[in-house]
Amino acid sequence: MSKIYVIHENDDWTKHLTKRLEELKLPYETWHLDKGIVDLTAAPPEGVFYNRMSASSHTRGHRFAPELTGATLAWLEQHNRIVFNGSRALNLEVSKINQYAALETSGIKTPKTIGAVGRDQILQAAEQLGTAPFITKHNRAGKGLGVQLFYSIEGLKSYLNGPDFVEPVDGITLIQEYITSPEAFITRAEFIGGKFVYAVRVDTSDGFELCPADACRIDDQFCPVGEQSEEHRPMFEIVNDVDTQLINKYEVFLEANNIAVAGIEFISDANGETFTYDVNTNTNYNTDAEMRAGKFGMLELARFLGDALKVTTKP
Template identity: 50%
Template sequence: MTSDAAVYVLHDNPEWIPPFARAFAAEGVELREWPLGTGTIDLDAAPPAGVFWSRLSASSHTRDAEGAKDAARATLTWLESWGRRVVNGSAVTALEVSKVAQHAALRRAGFDVPRTIAVFGREGLKESARSLEVPFITKHNQGGKGLGVRRFDRFEDFDAYVDGPDFEVAVDGITLLQEFLLSADTFVTRAEFIGGRFAYAVRVDTSAGGFELCPADACAVPENGVAAEPLFRLRTEVGPQHPLITQYEAFLAAHGVEIAGIEFMETRDGRTVTYDVNTNTNYSPDVEAGVDDPAGRRVARFLGALLAEQTAAAADVAAVR
């Protein structure tokens, strides 16, 4: 591995990179951008030396990056075939871009998950909805940003939505119908993990209605078409020894996920429901400013250490030769 090896961040949204660029600069680790969905790769040529961090977003298609998902799959497979160190590699993309995959993996691991029905296309939506109680919500299988998230209090309103011009077609054609959960308090929790280990937990305030009663991604169920801004702060009583956190760490290890946020809700009927695994996690500036060891810098140190390991290993091989 050459001395100019770096950490490469594969991404589909340049607007999310500046906070990480500052964190990496503060830790003295070089970060190079690798935009997804553009450019070419020579499958018979070796990739550059370094560590490769995938930040593919499930909502990439909403930002003029429709090809990012397939580009990520192809690029990560190519990198892995050459033995490059990849963080959140090709197998992890299946979790990022599919809530069906997340639900199946979480359920199999023993977590309480929301009752969910996956419907392919429009046909069958109205009939399938009758399997749930009202109210219920819809969401897109490949989501993020609250894509397709709507609440319905009457089947008749849902029928009109499905048949009407405002129906939101999911990019992969899969609409999810999901039970509507009542939160025990006006917040949901997001636990952040770096290098597969717990970093901190964030309490997401939903008192303004952004998340209230909604087991959704880090997004708001729109109220009259306007999503309220959630408020973020540390949830200090959720720490590394919390039983749920240790279970999450085991889950991430089993699926090869090294950097992620996992969201859960504590309901009024005593359930703790896990509903989202986000392998493209971003960090709240308010939270980051208030912690001794910000997550952005922890990511930089984690990836920088991997890069140092790769560089040292390459140097040892070169010395033997």
């Protein structure tokens, strides 16, 4: 029997989707790819495959999960299985450099960024960027890994030579211009089936705690955006006032890169110029924000996967 196969490495995130699949009485199976086998001598099962592998898997002890997922996706695609968020999506998930290159190719503006391997080279990259303040971040990231704000090269040098510096899992540290926003929030646009579902406004007054999942809250105070507003707002709030032209650009970008499900994050500076800085193909949703708005991402995703499964099982 054909099923929906969910490829992942984090049960806490995946259970929200499987709950919705069960509500819709859809047959499914989860593939937790921390460890496993890719049997190139056999054919994959029939069904629909959805990849939710995360760039931050190594922070949960699953160091080689993305590599195993890449091999599995190659096997599925070799046999022409229906795969949502396949090899190309994984390629962008695990590398912000790849993300930015793809976004710029689609005419979507990203912050000025330089990648570097080696502490001396990170300093050189900051000098080459030539703007302050600036931030560091990990190339293979998620959860705000490596995100810190610096106002000077000397501050960066102290960080690199001190105990707080963490080597990125792929060795690549990014130096990126700091986008100053007049308000302390960023916006994350959610897409399912390559189409816009909703946008969520994320309050960044207390730092880059940007993962909207209830199971993904980090305590990173290093990089606040803009000035804290006196108006009390929920940290995650679904909003309606989004730039439709930007959303259209994102949909074209997703189609060009064969990405079905994603959350795309962007910020606007004091001049109203918008910069896109993250494409998360392992997107999660915030329960409180969805309850307030009456919109449910995992339910829409389950329906999307169920519709795709119906097409594969037609006589």
